[in-house]
Amino acid sequence: MTSFPIPSNYANHVLVASPSSVVRQRVLESLRSPARRFEQAAGGAEALVHLESGFWQVLFLDRRLPDLDAEELSHTVRQRFPGIEVVLLDPVSDAEPTAAKGKEDLLVEMWPALSEGENKNKNKDEDKLPPAAHTRLEAPLPGMIGNSRIMQPVYRWVRLLAPRTTTVLITGPTGCGKEIVARAMHHLSPRSGRAFAVVNCAAIPEALLEAELFGYARGAFTGAMQPYAGRIQAAQGGTLFLDEIGEMPLSLQPKLLRFLEQKELQRLGSAEVVHVDARVVSATNAHLLTLVREGKFREDLYYRICAFPIDIPALRDRPEDIAELAAHFLEKYASPLRPPQLSAEALQLLKAQPWAGNVRELQNVIERALILSEDQAVIRAEHLLLADSSFRHSR
Secondary structure, three states: OOOOOOOOOOOOEEEEEOOOHHHHHHHHHHOOOOOOEEEEEOOHHHHHHHHHOOOOOEEEEEOOOOOOOHHHHHHHHHHHOOOOEEEEEEEOOOOOEEEOOOOOOOHHHHHHHHHOOOHHHOOHHHHOOOHHHHHOOOOOOOOOOOOOHHHHHHHHHHHHHOOOOOOEEEEOOOOOOHHHHHHHHHHOOOOOOOOEEEEEOOOOOHHHHHHHHHOEOOOOOOOOOOOEOOHHHHOOOOEEEEEOHHHOOOOOHHHHHHHHHHOEEEOEOOOOEEEOOOEEEEEEOOOHHHHHHOOOOOHHHHHHHOOEEEEOOOHHHOHHHHHHHHHHHHHHHOOOOOOOEEOHHHHHHHHOOOOOOHHHHHHHHHHHHHHHHOOOOEEOHHHOOOHHHHHHHHO
């Protein structure tokens, strides 16, 4: 058995992803002392769920993942979670996993330096895209703008998922484009000719949400003069998009879980069982695993809707896309005969913003700038009414 020389003072939070339980156990046994937190994942998608759920220091990644390309996932993790060290494993057999000796992951030689805090300069090639990413650059999804490196896994995963019926959970901050991603997945799927039914779980009162989702029979309650099919049945053959799924009342979650498991539902006031073939995509800006721990979201429902998680990066993490996004919004809101240009100063200012409201906030800023510029040919820095400047003017 190959031993991994990991300093005991460093490997306190360890995650290992491998389809082999033997490999996962061997990695645990190779630690010099028991990790304070050690979690296992059978595949790449499950590993991503764990990564979102808390702080990790080390990720051991089997190259033979059953669902995702290990090298692409490794690059994604390094971009999204820069504090995590990724170790690619080349198992000779289930009993003898070894550390990969490639130029990215010289595990045996690197760990002493990592424990001394010298990992920042261990490999100049770390910031480069893996060979697969260089040879296959994914085009933006329908309705999306930007070719930043951090968005490449999102584009690729959506295209891989589009022809399937896998349930998908899209996470990310408000305004980052979760519904656009869901619509793109539907548009690229064989279901594109059927309905894309949207239910915002936060916008519908709890007392009405069950009826809106599952429908009701005539006379089911006072005022139910006509039967209503419900949004789930409206998605027959298409896609049901459950936005803000974290806001779904706990009392309604078992009924949704049953639909996801059986693909059947009963309308309120009716004994008839209706079969519905709808692909379910959910979205939230909440941390669902935290809600699970707090007893506000069912664990079984979480794992049912999160067969494949996709996390959308915040706009502040993709500044190279800002110029293209701004140009798109200028064309959208300006006169089609003469869309203005952004000055270099204005573009620099946009790139320096934290963008708490993400792409939606940038869209609002550009629309305001067009108003303030009074149809000038160039948008200058003084035309950008940003969130902090808006606050100052209101005081």
